[in-house]
Amino acid sequence: MGDGHSHNGEGRSTRKLAIVAGINLVGFVAELVGGLLFGSVALIGDALHMLFDAVAYVLALGAVYVGRRTEPGSRWSYGLNRLEPLAAFLNGVLLVPMVGYLVWESYQRYLQPVEIEPLQTAALAAGGLVLNIASVYVIQGGSMSLNERGAYYHLLGDTGASIAVIVSMLVVQFSGSKLADPITAVIIAVIIVWSAVELIRESGAIFLQRSPVSVEDVRQRLLEVGGVASVEDAHIWELSSSLRIATVHVRDHATTVAERDSLNERISTILASEYDADHVTVDLVSAGNDTERRREH
Missing domain, CATH: 3.30.70.1350 (Cation efflux protein, cytoplasmic domain)
Structure with missing residues (x-):
């Protein structure tokens, strides 16, 4: 059967992933600098989430680019289409070390709370929320590829994380309790785990050749x-x-x-x-x- 529609879909997928990767890199730099300046591990966690998302999107872009330009031949009878689920699987695996860092840093902040600038941190998190919403708008709509769904799951996690950071900073501002920051970081870690499991499950199903229909x-x-x-x-x-x-x-x-x-x-x-x-x-x-x-x- 013809596959021209697949190439057109891959072109749209590439453009979407490129735009979202750029947005996430901007958000990462802003939130990382803010987290270090204002002492918020939750904001640093949100920044790392954005960084790993951007890296994952770049991997996905590479997979789509190479797969589309490698024609089927005697050695690769179906081309390199398998690169897409491979990139998605690595995308999920790359989230694991970030979870470990967030949990460890949150534990350290629980043992020894540090001074936080809650209002400035909340303002940066609000900016990150706007970027996440913009990314969701870019990526959603119509039938999504595996890597687009992976990006979508990440973005939902990022959006929830940004909201959690804003709420936690308001709690710190009005209650004076600094524990809201590490607690929020752990919540973000849970969101990341959920994203990773979902992505690994979907890409793993393709590798193990599970039938998509009965x-x-x-x-x-x-x-x-x-x-x-x-x-x-x-x-x-x-x-x-x-x-x-x-x-x-x-x-x-x-x-x-x-x-x-x-x-x-x-x-x-x-x-x-x-x-x-x-x-x-x-x-x-x-x-x-x-x-x-x-x-x-």
Whole structure:
């Protein structure tokens, strides 16, 4: 099946990720400087979250760029589309050391609270919140690729973290309790863990070739097609979030080449239109003998 739509989608994905990466780098620098100046570990944590997000987006950009420009060949029969889930997996793994740092630093602040400038910190966090909302606006909408969903999860975490920092600084300002800062940092760490687990789960499912749809549903749907005697074998898996592959082995009642070609086309159309398969292979075998005919799309 044609894949021109995949390239257009990847182009939009690249532009979105580039814009969001730039926004996150600006937010990282501002919040890191502010966190160090004003003594807030929660703001430093939010800054680190933005930094790792930006690094993750750059990895995703590289994966999309290389994957799109590497044509299928004798050594890489599907190109380098696997780079997308690999980048997403690394994206999730890179969040782990940040969590460790935040928890450790929060524990140190709990044992020995430091002076904080709450109003200045809250103002910077509010600026970070605006940047996060702008990034969410850029990335959301329509069908998102795996890396776009990864970015979206990160941005939701960043948005929640910025709100938590603002609230904690108001608590410090009006109650005088400095414990709100490390407590908020731990909350941010929990948000980061949630983001990492979700991303690792999705990218891991692609690596382990989990079927994105119920194979039994596919079997039952194909059995409804006139001329299909039985579905001997069916597999659907993903090389990336934008490239889905389907192979089926079908016994048929076709008696002529024309009937078999028509059946092949109908099965291929169903797999492409109803199950979003980009590459379809159909093996047709007469129900009366073992003569096999293969068609690829």
